[in-house]
Amino acid sequence: MAVEPGPDVLDAFEAAKGFMPVKEGLALYAAAAEAAALGLPLLEVGTYCGRSTILLADAARAAGVSVITVDHHRGSEEQQPGWDYHDPATVDPELGRMDTLPTFRRTLHRAGLEDHVIAVVGRSPQVAAVWRTPVGLVFIDGGHTDEHANADYEGWAPHVAEGGLLVIHDVFPDPVDEWTGQAPYRIYLRALESGAFTEVSATDSLRVLRRTGAGSLRRD
Ligand SMILES: C[S@@+](CC[C@H](N)C(=O)[O-])C[C@H]1O[C@@H](n2cnc3c(N)ncnc32)[C@H](O)[C@@H]1O
Numbered sequence: 001m002a003v004e005p006g007p008d009v010l011d012a013f014e015a016a017k018g019f020m021p022v023k024e025g026l027a028l029y030a031a032a033a034e035a036a037a038l039g040l041p042l043l044e045v046g047t048y049c050g051r052s053t054i055l056l057a058d059a060a061r062a063a064g065v066s067v068i069t070v071d072h073h074r075g076s077e078e079q080q081p082g083w084d085y086h087d088p089a090t091v092d093p094e095l096g097r098m099d100t101l102p103t104f105r106r107t108l109h110r111a112g113l114e115d116h117v118i119a120v121v122g123r124s125p126q127v128a129a130v131w132r133t134p135v136g137l138v139f140i141d142g143g144h145t146d147e148h149a150n151a152d153y154e155g156w157a158p159h160v161a162e163g164g165l166l167v168i169h170d171v172f173p174d175p176v177d178e179w180t181g182q183a184p185y186r187i188y189l190r191a192l193e194s195g196a197f198t199e200v201s202a203t204d205s206l207r208v209l210r211r212t213g214a215g216s217l218r219r220d
Contacts, residue, residue: 002030009058012111017087017103018051020141020169027203028139028167029055035137035165036063043159045124045152046141046169047071048079049090049100050107056139057113065136070120070127073101076143124148128155135159140187141169149183153190157197158217166197166209 004026005013013025020028032042036059047053047069056067075098078085092099101121108114120127124142128151138156142148160166168191170184188207191197196215200208 002026003033005029005055005058009054009111012107012113013051013054016051016054016107016111017049017090019048019085020052021204024169024204024206025052025055027201027206027208028052029059031165031167031200031208032056032059032137032139033062036060036065038136038161038164039063039065040134040136040161040164041065042067042137042139043135043156044069044139044141045071045156046076046139046143047073047100047104047119048141050104050111052139052141052169053104053108053117054111054113056137057108057111057116061113061116067117068120068135069117070122070124071100071104071142072123073104073121074098075100076148077145125151125155128152128159131155131159133159134161134164136161136164137167138165139167139169140184144170144181144183146181146183146186149187150190153187154217157191157194160197160211162211162213164211165200166191166211168207168209170205171202171207172205 060067090098140152171188194215197209198212
């Protein structure tokens with residue numbers, strides 16, 4: 001039976017702002033719990049307000065590892081004012097720009113999980129460029145343009161340790177299902193075609209792949 005978060009953690013997840021449905025969250029949690037058993041950190045691209053981070057952090061806490069979560073906290077294209085996924089409460093009134101960091105910090109504090117998370121505020125490709133540590137899991141839930149999704153894949157997939165997991169959110173094989181585009185689907189295909197990853201599970205738009213070889217992870 002898949003390992004699940006306790007009721008307090010599930011309540012905190014459901015109460016948090018964000019975009020992940022419970023069914024996908026439970027699949028993410030099971031992957032995180034499995035990967036954390038490798039004794040390596042878990043890495044998330046796309047913190048937003050911490051909804052998925054809660055689940056990663058609880059799995060990490062149980063295994064005695066940390067979560068690194070990366071976000072510039074200025075929001076993705078589809079979260080900007082005027083777009084469907086915009087939440088006016090995430091706008092810093094002084095700067096007039098989105099800033100999800102304060103909400104994220106409150107969310108994590110209320111969930112009692114601050115000690116298990118290292119929040120990195122910055123652009124994913126810049127952080128990946130200086131990253132040197134193998135990780136047990138990479139969860140890609142960042143920008144939805146091809147530019148951003150490809151940069152996330154190219155920057156972070158090589159850091160998944162052998163036996164570790166690459167989890168990709170918002171994978172929609174049918175273009176009618178996803179108006180923000182199919183870039184996550186295209187990086188999922190790249191991961192499979194690289195020879196480095198093998199699919200483990202699919203739960204709605206969440207795909208879990210295992211690192212099963214060296215493969216070819218850089219664009220030619
Ligand atoms: C879909 S949201 C993440 C949702 C979150 N995982 C959850 O469960 O609610 C995408 C996040 O990626 C961040 N983002 C987009 N492109 C980024 C980039 N190039 N570097 C860092 N963060 C980025 C945005 O600021 C946004 O907070």
